[in-house]
Amino acid sequence: MQNILLNIDAGMVDWARAQFAITAIYHWLFVPLTLGLAVIMGIMETCYYRTKNVFWKDAAKFWQKLFGINFAMGVATGIILEFEFGTNWSNYSWFVGDIFGAPLAVEGIVAFFMESTFVAVMYFGWKKVSAGFHLASTWLTGLGATISAWWILVANSWMQYPVGCEFNPETMRNEMVSFSQVAFSPFAVDKFCHTVTSAWIIGALFTVAVSAYYLLRNRERRLAVESIKIGGIVGLVASVLAAVTGDHSAYTVAKVQPMKLAAMEALYDGHEGESLTAIAWVNPFTQPDYRKGGEAPMRIGIPKMLAFMATHDFNGFVPGINDIINGGYKDANGEVQPSLKEKMQRGRTAIESLGKYRQLKKESGGQPSEAQKKQLNVLTKDIKDNMKYFGYGYIKEADETVPYIPLCFYTFRIMVGLGCLFILFFAITLFLVYKKDIAKGKWWMWTALILLPLGYVASESGWLVAEFGRQPWTIQDMMPTWIGVSDLSSNAVMLTFFIFLVLFTALLAVEINILCKQIKKGPEYTK
Numbered sequence: 001m002q003n004i005l006l007n008i009d010a011g012m013v014d015w016a017r018a019q020f021a022i023t024a025i026y027h028w029l030f031v032p033l034t035l036g037l038a039v040i041m042g043i044m045e046t047c048y049y050r051t052k053n054v055f056w057k058d059a060a061k062f063w064q065k066l067f068g069i070n071f072a073m074g075v076a077t078g079i080i081l082e083f084e085f086g087t088n089w090s091n092y093s094w095f096v097g098d099i100f101g102a103p104l105a106v107e108g109i110v111a112f113f114m115e116s117t118f119v120a121v122m123y124f125g126w127k128k129v130s131a132g133f134h135l136a137s138t139w140l141t142g143l144g145a146t147i148s149a150w151w152i153l154v155a156n157s158w159m160q161y162p163v164g165c166e167f168n169p170e171t172m173r174n175e176m177v178s179f180s181q182v183a184f185s186p187f188a189v190d191k192f193c194h195t196v197t198s199a200w201i202i203g204a205l206f207t208v209a210v211s212a213y214y215l216l217r218n219r220e221r222r223l224a225v226e227s228i229k230i231g232g233i234v235g236l237v238a239s240v241l242a243a244v245t246g247d248h249s250a251y252t253v254a255k256v257q258p259m260k261l262a263a264m265e266a267l268y269d270g271h272e273g274e275s276l277t278a279i280a281w282v283n284p285f286t287q288p289d290y291r292k293g294g295e296a297p298m299r300i301g302i303p304k305m306l307a308f309m310a311t312h313d314f315n316g317f318v319p320g321i322n323d324i325i326n327g328g329y330k331d332a333n334g335e336v337q338p339s340l341k342e343k344m345q346r347g348r349t350a351i352e353s354l355g356k357y358r359q360l361k362k363e364s365g366g367q368p369s370e371a372q373k374k375q376l377n378v379l380t381k382d383i384k385d386n387m388k389y390f391g392y393g394y395i396k397e398a399d400e401t402v403p404y405i406p407l408c409f410y411t412f413r414i415m416v417g418l419g420c421l422f423i424l425f426f427a428i429t430l431f432l433v434y435k436k437d438i439a440k441g442k443w444w445m446w447t448a449l450i451l452l453p454l455g456y457v458a459s460e461s462g463w464l465v466a467e468f469g470r471q472p473w474t475i476q477d478m479m480p481t482w483i484g485v486s487d488l489s490s491n492a493v494m495l496t497f498f499i500f501l502v503l504f505t506a507l508l509a510v511e512i513n514i515l516c517k518q519i520k521k522g523p524e525y526t527k
Contacts, residue, residue, distance in 0.1 A: 016485045259401065272315050
């Protein structure tokens with residue numbers, strides 16, 4: 001690990017990050033609609049199973065077709081995403097592959113196999129299996145997709161909150177010691193709940209938007225109205241749940257990733273009873289000079305709300321960027337946090353001790369003397385005591401540990417602001433569809449169409465907050481991004497970046513085209 005820095009092409013880090021980012025962003029355009037439509041089509045087929053009304057069967061088939069188109073595209077981009085860990089991030093994969101690979105293996109073997117099996121029954125089994133078995137297949141397809149999301153989010157959450165592992169100096173790898181800690185860490189649970197409920201919002205927005213299109217065209221009125229009822233209920237419930245899970249997720253982030261929260265709030269100096277920023281002027285094109293302290297210009301805050309969100313105490317202390325760099329404050333567990341300088345020193349101690357350990361093992365030829373054994377034990381203790389800050393040993397200055405504040409600040413507010421708008425929209429939708437004639441509200445129909453792309457904006461903003469907010473870490477506190485990349489030429493990755501950009505854009509265009517044609521065609525009614 002000591003010599004990795006000598007072999008890195010600086011451009012390789014930027015291009016590897018860009019390629020992974022573009023793949024993840026495109027992949028996430030498909031995944032939430034898959035998870036959201038799974039709930040919509042499951043509810044509709046349940047209505048058919050209970051009422052035996054063929055209308056619900058036709059409605060379920062229609063939404064299942066749209067689900068299938070999106071599902072296929074999501075699989076294609078997801079496979080490429082996993083391969084990139086081996087091609088562009090081989091140092092990362094080698095260092096923590098024993099841990100990171102486990103949830104991805106479970107996802108492939110169990111979840112993906114499950115959804116792939118039952119999706120075939122869902123599409124081709126209408127006349128071949130009983131109504132009850134077909135209904136179960138529909139729900140199990142959606143459950144399989146959701147379980148798949150669980151394991152992928154477990155892997156991502158471990159990168160942001162590495163638990164259940166120990167470093168083995170013999171193998172130079174982090175090895176799993178508790179699968180349950182990895183699979184059910186608080187960070188993973190919060191991320192899963194918030195991500196899946198936000199995906200249900202996308203499914204509901206899509207359902208309502210397609211229905212609004214039919215009402216504007218004065219066609220498929222019954223399908224549109226009934227779909228709006230289901231979509232509105234799912235959307236309102238999901239929007240409220242997303243707000244609740246988002247609040248709890250912020251509480252977890254405050255405990256394990258305080259720098260991310262500080263960047264989201266443009267909080268330079270921490271205080272007790274800190275207010276939550278409603279609006280402020282943060283220059284979107286440059287990193288603010290947080291060293292000067294103070295607060296962002298034209299800031300208006302909600303009194304004590306950030307303290308409550310971060311500590312569940314209105315008078316709790318929330319550290320700012322400078323507090324985290326300077327250290328000396330008590331965290332949520334009452335522990336005094338070391339300064340960045342101390343963390344960097346302890347990280348270098350771990351790296352140096354590891355280098356000496358490897359050299360001594362090599363010199364001993366596998367049969368160390370008693371004196372060498374004692375020295376190895378001392379080095380092992382140094383490595384274990386300082387491994388928590390291992391990644392800081394590669395940090396050169398404080399600026400490297402601060403995420404890009406404007407991006408974190410604005411994407412967080414876009415996500416939260418649109419989330420509040422969705423709650424209002426779905427509440428109005430349900431009022432109109434149950435109390436009024438929704439087909440007469442053209443303003444509502446156009447609003448439904450406009451909000452669909454905004455749903456994706458909110459969803460992608462959430463991911464940008466999560467991923468940019470943890471920079472510079474590939475693994476929080478353990479591995480900076482420039483340590484995890486492969487020893488490749490930046491030109492090779494740059495080429496594949498543009499190939500993937502063209503490929504994914506083409507896939508997205510194809511999906512939108514097929515979806516639009518299927519929507520224009522409309523449902524096929526049983527005669």
